[in-house]
Amino acid sequence: MGRPRFEWSSLPVTALISLLSGVSLLVWNTPASAIPAYARRYDLACSACHAPIPPRLNNVGEVYRRWGFRLPDADENGNLIEKVIPAHGIGDAASVVGNFHIERGAEKTPGENQGTMTLDEVSLVSGTSIGDHYSTQVIFLPRNSEGDAELENAEFQGNLGKPSSRWGLRAGLMETNWWMPAHDGALTLAMPMVFDEMAAAPVGDFAGFGLGVNQVGAEAGYTYSRLSKGKLWSTMLSAAAYNGVQEDGSAANHDVAGGVDVLLQAQQFFGSRNSGGVFYYHGRTVVDALGELPVPGPFSDRFTRYGAEAAYSPKDWIDVDAGYVSGKDESEELTRDVTLRGGYAQIMGSPIEHWVAIYRWEQVDPDVDTGGDLIRSDVLSTTYHALDNVFLTAEYNEIKSGEVKAHTVIGSIKLTF
Amino acid sequence: MAVAFVAAVTVGLAGLVRSDETPAEEKARLHKLDTGPATIDVSKYPSEQQAAYPLFQKKCAQCHKIARAINTNFVLPSEWERYIKRMMYKPNSKLKEDDGKTIYRFLTYDSSVRKADSLRVHLKNLPAAEQEEALEKIHKVNPTFVEK
Secondary structure, three states, rough: OOOOOOOOOHHHHHHHHHHHHHHHHOOOOOOOOOOHHHHHOOOOOOOEEEEEOOOOHHHHHHHHHHHOOOEEEEEOOOOEEEEEOOOOOHHHEEEEEEEEEEEOOOOOOOOOEEEEEEEEEEEEEEEEEEEEEEEEEEEEEOOOOOOOEEEEEEEEEEEEOOOOOEEEEEEEEEEEOOOOOOOOOOOOOOOOOOHHHOOOOOOOOOOOOOOOOOOEEEEEEEEEEEEOOEEEEEEEEEEEEOOOEEEOEEEEOOOOOOOEEEEEEEEEEEOOOOEEEEEEEEEEEEEEOOOOOOOOOOOOEEEEEEEEEEEEEEEOOEEEEEEEEEEEEEEEEOOOEEEEEEEEEEEEEEEEOOEEEEEEEEEEOOOOOOOOOOOEEEEEEEEEEEEEEEEEEEEEEEEOOOOOEEEEEEEEEEEEE | HHHHHHHHHHHHHHOOOOOOOHHHHHHHHHHHHHHOOOOOOOOOOOOOHHHHHHHHHHHHHOOOHHHHHHHHOOHHHHHHHHHHHHEEEEEEOOOOHHHHHHHHHHHHHHHHOOOHHHHHHHHOOHHHHHHHHHHHHHHHHOOOOOOO
């Protein structure tokens, strides 16, 4: 991919590092609290909401987020209550995350170095409850992986009801299926292909629909939770309407094809970090709205995606995840239906505290009626959570697409403040 | 640029939401506890309490710093009973009843040794019946504890 590379000697790097340092100083408004915002605010260890290491959420973290940054807690009699500590400063509400990225690919372009070192994404993550019923979350990237500024997520949420039975409405530029541990709390640098924000393969001139893309819309949800002897159970149901995506696969900031995309989800959280869920997505987009292709459009593409994802932790030091997605594009441009099918299985071990090792097998067939287009991938990844705010990751990824095999080795240093 | 401005303003607003001072005061108090000593010298403790110490360290650092439990001014058996029960009720505490009892015995013993002076003051302030009950519980884990 033609990702722009950063020159270490360039002025923008100096400016970015200065900015990062400046924001970090603001964040460090309390002494000896070099941990991210939510833990700072609630005076909790990372492990209260994350397992085995951040950013992967355990079920307390999932409910905390679903409740709009209100912590599930217990009263003196063990009844479920919510604990709310509003942010008392920018350091309690926002964290800065910086990623440094070292990549080595198998394919060498003449005259170019095989390895590259880049400053990858820098993000500012902020979220807080507001009063009794509202909350907001913003993820702003002063520099995304393409080198541009990007507003990745800006949503506002309203809640009604009691902790055990709660209704919520959120709207804005939203993370659509953030409850999936392999999607939102991914500990690998590469996300499972079937849940990535970019589709594994295009459908004609439509770049394809990526389930992981953030979208503009609104979601109504219901969460039923109960607590018994320290064990939290939670059921989350939601229905959302979105603008959908444009022909290049990016989120549409306005209605591009008449009507709305619909996403229905149901998730169950049980035990410390076990979860399972199903979803159904119905969407549409317009290809070549201006009629610029050799055979001029516009063409409509109506698509569905449905699937399931589950995470199970039989022991404290092991997690097993699996996901499956299927769906169909009714492509006017190709004058046929394109059926997609894919899935992944992942095992993650954490035999030593603060260290995880992951193996993932995955496969996507972007068009089951066409031969030779199967994409297979094996991912081996390991992360060491060296300090509260330092993550070191090394990852090997081998992708086989048809008869072509490629591999990459990626190292990453992530700093969070 | 407009997007960056909106994001910056929203982040700023999100960061400056304030409430009354009570949570801040609680936070300051907890911060003081968290930054105190984070270990206990158990080398002279009975073998039962030495064996319980790693369990205490593991379970009680799940959600907060271990220093909080070490430096708190809780000393009475009833305080530890109530506190440990509360921790057991917390979502995802993963604190089983047997572990809770072991940690209770460890903390009651530790209070009777490391915080013995504070414990005596707390006992003196209790009504006679409660004082007697507390002493009985302390003597179950530390028969050598002297009230005065």
